[in-house]
Amino acid sequence: MPEMDPAPLITVITPTHNRRSTVLRAVESVLAQNLTRFEHIVVDDGSTDGTEAALAAIRDPRLIYVGAKWRGANAARNAGIERARAPVVTFLDSDDVYLPNRLERTLAWFEENPTLEVLISSFVSLKGDRSSNCINRGAFLTRNTLERALVAQTIFIAGSAITARREALLAIGGYDSDIARMQDRELLLRFAGRSGAQLSEEVDWKKYNSENSISRQRDGYVEAYANLICKHPYIIDRYPDIPPYMIARQIIADTIKGRVSQAFAGYLANRSSKALGYSLPQLLRGYVGGRRWRRDLYDEFRTKYGARPA
DSSP: OOOOOOOOSEEEEEEESSOHHHHHHHHHHHHTOSOOOEEEEEEEESOOSSHHHHHHTOOOTTEEEEEEOOSSHHHHHHHHHHHOOSSEEEEOOTTOEEOTTHHHHHHHHHHHOTTOOEEEEEEEEEETTEEEEEOOOSEEEOHHHHHHHHHHTOSOOOGGGEEEEHHHHHHTTSSOTTOSSSHHHHHHHHHTTTOOEEEEEEEEEEEEOOTTOGGGOOTTHHHHHHHHHHHOTHHHHHOTTHHHHHHHHHHHHHHHTTOHHHHHHHHHHHHHOSSOOOOHHHHHHHHHHHHHHHHHHHHHHHHHHOOOOO
């Protein structure tokens, strides 16, 4: 009998839609990994740009193509989680790339820490000719600390930075298909209800900010944040200054950059939201209080974990 291929130690999941050139670049970065026992599941959400044919030309059994019309990127990610054979699952957006040691060093965290459920790595963010180091402190955050860091947005997170045990992902229900933006923060907030997370300060991937990336879109931030609060209403009770701070910060940034119409639209979206609905005085008070609370949290992190790497 022919010898069967060993089971993968880690599964990479990439959702994609009409990004043939960038998904090929992403796949190449996975196939070039130092660790070889992996599977890479690319879930194609109804692409019409020849993605399927381009991936079919890659003759590597570790690359698994799943084609269908899903209900957005989160449904595609969940389809990948369901099909994953490895006990550890990590993600790679179709416009990002791994550095060669990503899988090897990621898997080492989970092998050395049997109780670890979530790892959040650091990365380089590329926007045109500009690059920014998005480096977290190397620390394990308890459930409460992880929640506060996520609510205050004091750690760097992104889809391709997240690795988790498959059974834990299934236990919390995977990604929420109703969330089109801030989906990574929403997922990690649910993780904070059951476990902490390890932060790694090692840069192991590159984030390319595509023109059609949801995170680059200025419109819709307030609506997306309101959706996040609807999913996690306890945030308003536990951290009353943070939601108005986040909204006010966005409105102020748009105003300073001359996007007055967008600032006004954001304010109206806030006022019409059942989850938010802050008046101007409430936004101003929340901005002052929220900014102070975030600064105190930064100071707490600096004291406990040391300065963030440059």
